[in-house]
Amino acid sequence: MQVGIVGKPNVGKSTFFSAATMKIVDIANYPFTTIKPNHGIGHLKIRCACRSFDVTDNPGNSICLNGDRLIPVEIIDCAGLVPGAWQGRGLGNQFLDEIRKADALIHVIDASGGTDLEGRQVKIGTHDPLEDVKFLEHELTMWLYQIISRDWPKTIRRIEMLKENLIDILEERLSGLLIKKPHILSAVKNLELNTSSAGGWKEDDLIRLAGELIKASKPLIIAANKMDLPYSEENAKMLREMGYQVVPCSAEAELTLRRAHDKGFIDYNVGESTFNALKTDLTEDQRKVLEIIRNRVLFKFSSTGVQEVMNKAFFQLLKLIAVYPVEDAEHLSDHKGRILPDVFLVPDGTTARQFAYIIHTDLGESFLYAIDAHDKKRIGEEHPLKNGAVIKIVATKARM
Numbered sequence: 119m120q121v122g123i124v125g126k127p128n129v130g131k132s133t134f135f136s137a138a139t140m141k142i143v144d145i146a147n148y149p150f151t152t153i154k155p156n157h158g159i160g161h162l163k164i165r166c167a168c169r170s171f172d173v174t175d176n177p178g179n180s181i182c183l184n185g186d187r188l189i190p191v192e193i194i195d196c197a198g199l200v201p202g203a204w205q206g207r208g209l210g211n212q213f214l215d216e217i218r219k220a221d222a223l224i225h226v227i228d229a230s231g232g233t234d235l236e237g238r239q240v241k242i243g244t245h246d247p248l249e250d251v252k253f254l255e256h257e258l259t260m261w262l263y264q265i266i267s268r269d270w271p272k273t274i275r276r277i278e279m280l281k282e283n284l285i286d287i288l289e290e291r292l293s294g295l296l297i298k299k300p301h302i303l304s305a306v307k308n309l310e311l312n313t314s315s316a317g318g319w320k321e322d323d324l325i326r327l328a329g330e331l332i333k334a335s336k337p338l339i340i341a342a343n344k345m346d347l348p349y350s351e352e353n354a355k356m357l358r359e360m361g362y363q364v365v366p367c368s369a370e371a372e373l374t375l376r377r378a379h380d381k382g383f384i385d386y387n388v389g390e391s392t393f394n395a396l397k398t399d400l401t402e403d404q405r406k407v408l409e410i411i412r413n414r415v416l417f418k419f420s421s422t423g424v425q426e427v428m429n430k431a432f433f434q435l436l437k438l439i440a441v442y443p444v445e446d447a448e449h450l451s452d453h454k455g456r457i458l459p460d461v462f463l464v465p466d467g468t469t470a471r472q473f474a475y476i477i478h479t480d481l482g483e484s485f486l487y488a489i490d491a492h493d494k495k496r497i498g499e500e501h502p503l504k505n506g507a508v509i510k511i512v513a514t515k516a517r518m
């Protein structure tokens with residue numbers, strides 16, 4: 119699963135990406151710094167199961183840092199989007215091509231209102247970030263509308279002449295955009311559109327359909343960036359009150375803290391509300407920057423927000439849970455004796471048997487039952503797994 123970092127130019131998308139992945143990418147205070155998208159690996163942070171079991175673990179596919187498990191996930195830093203992108207304006211084509219492959223979106227906005235719709239710097243507080251939110255919704259809707267409407271006459275012919283089903287045609291047509299049948303069914307239902315009379319649908323119906331499909335298939339969280347600047351807090355509050363899911367954030371603060379930590383200047387755990395200065399010989403400027411971050415960001419918002427956005431994008435928008443497979447439920451180890459080596463991200467609602475299939479087809483096929491390492495109780499094949507569960511699969515041909 120991939121999450122795309124999107125928004126107009128110059129809002130801090132690449133800064134967010136760099137802070138989340140520690141990859142060095144171009145960051146600058148002008149529009150279209152990023153032209154080609156950046157792909158990278160960021161991490162979700164959860165309380166590691168090693169803490170509840172009080173064991174020392176040997177992580178394999180993830181990292182355990184001071185009792186927190188960091189799980190790798192893929193994120194994409196997209197080129198900036200400007201009005202008219204759906205008609206190819208700016209870097210519209212590159213941008214929208216990346217969005218196809220995204221399962222969810224992080225919409226980075228400049229919450230300080232210091233950049234206009236094209237990403238040019240303006241006096242802070244003069245641009246309304248609500249416009250940015252509306253504009254992204256509009257661009258994505260019109261992009262999808264264009265795709266659907268391009269062969270709408272052909273679609274209608276297939277329905278009327280070949281008696282094909284509209285939902286099936288749309289599913290086939292839109293699968294490359296990760297738009298699936300449940301998305302289409304819920305969109306049509308929400309809009310109360312009658313699929314048997316699709317031939318009579320107006321342009322406006324197709325635009326509304328595109329809007330609903332985008333909402334259903336590309337769930338979105340707003341990273342209200344540049345929270346270290348004035349006006350940001352009010353703007354983030356305003357968006358939240360309008361019903362948007364908003365996390366206050368300062369990508370620049372997170373990037374600075376992670377770099378300072380890597381250089382040994384400070385001790386900082388990602389997503390935390392504090393850091394400790396380690397070096398006594400920091401320059402006056404370095405000390406000042408760290409104090410600004412402490413006072414304007416950490417003290418006010420209790421974190422830089424970057425980790426919270428990452429976790430919410432995957433756990434809430436994509437509805438994933440983390441499950442640890444083990445071979446020995448007593449020692450929590452795999453066949454090599456490694457303790458809690460792996461953690462898998464799976465859809466919420468994944469049953470014990472489905473989890474066995476995710477680990478290995480053989481294990482799914484020969485599944486007998488599972489054991490929850492917390493209470494050592496048996497779990498039947500239909501039983502959905504809990505977030506954070508440590509699970510042993512018992513199969514006829516025991517192999518794991």
Ligand SMILES: Nc1nc2c(ncn2[C@@H]2O[C@H](COP(=O)(O)OP(=O)(O)OP(=O)(O)O)[C@@H](O)[C@H]2O)c(=O)[nH]1
Pocket residue numbers: 126127128129130131132133134144145146147148149150151152153196197198199237343344345346347367368369370371
């Ligand atoms: N004050 C403040 N500035 C930030 C923050 N995050 C990013 N910036 C600045 O915003 C400017 C744009 O940052 P980028 O990360 O290049 O923005 P972008 O959205 O990737 O821009 P494009 O690639 O042009 O679309 C740079 O000057 C950053 O230093 C933040 O949290 N606070």
Ligand SMILES: [Mg+2]
Pocket residue numbers: 131132133144145151152195196
């Ligand atoms: Mg960029």
